Amino acid sequence: MTSFSERMAKAAKKSRIVLALDPVSRKSNLKYATGNIRAVAEHVCAVKINFHLLLPLSTSQIKEITELAHDKGLQCIADIKLNDIDNTNEIALEQLQKMGFDAVIANPFMGTSTLTALVQAAHKKNMGVIALVYMSHPDASEGYGLETSEDMMYRIFFGRAITARADGIIIGATQSEILKEISKKKKELGVPLDVYSPGVGVQGADAVTAAKNGSDYLIVGRAIIEARDPAKQARQMNEEVMRAFSA
Numbered sequence: 001m002t003s004f005s006e007r008m009a010k011a012a013k014k015s016r017i018v019l020a021l022d023p024v025s026r027k028s029n030l031k032y033a034t035g036n037i038r039a040v041a042e043h044v045c046a047v048k049i050n051f052h053l054l055l056p057l058s059t060s061q062i063k064e065i066t067e068l069a070h071d072k073g074l075q076c077i078a079d080i081k082l083n084d085i086d087n088t089n090e091i092a093l094e095q096l097q098k099m100g101f102d103a104v105i106a107n108p109f110m111g112t113s114t115l116t117a118l119v120q121a122a123h124k125k126n127m128g129v130i131a132l133v134y135m136s137h138p139d140a141s142e143g144y145g146l147e148t149s150e151d152m153m154y155r156i157f158f159g160r161a162i163t164a165r166a167d168g169i170i171i172g173a174t175q176s177e178i179l180k181e182i183s184k185k186k187k188e189l190g191v192p193l194d195v196y197s198p199g200v201g202v203q204g205a206d207a208v209t210a211a212k213n214g215s216d217y218l219i220v221g222r223a224i225i226e227a228r229d230p231a232k233q234a235r236q237m238n239e240e241v242m243r244a245f246s247a
C-alpha cells in the first residue's frame, strides 16, 4: 500500500481542497456527512473530520463515512490535534485506523521524540501525521507566535515536524507572512512536507492567495458546506486553486 503523502499526491491531480466536514445542523450528523461527501466529492481531494462528528457518532457510523469517502477516492484526516504520551497516542492511532482514517493531526508541543514515535507508528500502519505549526485563529499568536529563548514557537514546531519526518504541517491561510516564510524555508531545505492551510472563507483568507503563499492543500469548511450550492462553490473554488497551481 502507498503512503498517505503518495495517496494525497494522487488525489491532488484532481483537487487541492480538503473538505472540513463540520455539521451545522444536529438533525442527522451521519446523513449530513454522507450527503456532503456525495455532493462535493468530485471537487475535493480529502475530508477532514473534527470533534463535530467524532464525539456524537459511533465508530461504525464514522466508518460508514470514511468508507464512502474512500469509495469516492478521498483521503480521510482526523482533526484531533493529538498531544499526549506515547502509549495514549498509539491507542488513539489504532482506534482511528479502525474507523478508516488515513492521517491524524498532531500537536508538536508533545516533544520531538514523542512526535517521532507517533509518526513511526503511523507509518507502520500506512497512515500519515500532519503537525500543527501555526493555527489560523486570531489568538493563535499567543501560543504559536511565542518567542522562546531558543526561537519562535512555530519555528521550533516546524523543526520538530522535519525531525519527526511528519507527512505535512498545518499553517493557517490567515497567517500569510508565516506561510511565506516557512514555505521558503521548506524549499531551501528540500524537505518533503506538505503544507495544509485552514482559514479560507469564513475566517477571512483567500484560497488562491494561500496557494500562492505556499499552501499545498486548502482546508475549507463553512465556505463550502454552508453555501447555497456546496457542489457549485467547491467546483468554483477548486478550479481557481488548480489554475493557481498550474500557473
Ligand code: XMP
Binding pocket: 020, 022, 050, 079, 081, 105, 132, 134, 135, 136, 137, 170, 171, 172, 198, 199, 200, 201, 202, 203, 219, 220, 221, 222, 223
Ligand atoms: P472553516 O469553516 O473555518 O473550518 O473553513 C476550518 C476547519 O479547520 C479547523 N481548523 C484547524 N485545524 N489547525 C487545524 O488542525 C488549525 O490551525 C485550524 N484552524 C481551523 C476547524 O476546527 C474547522 O474544522
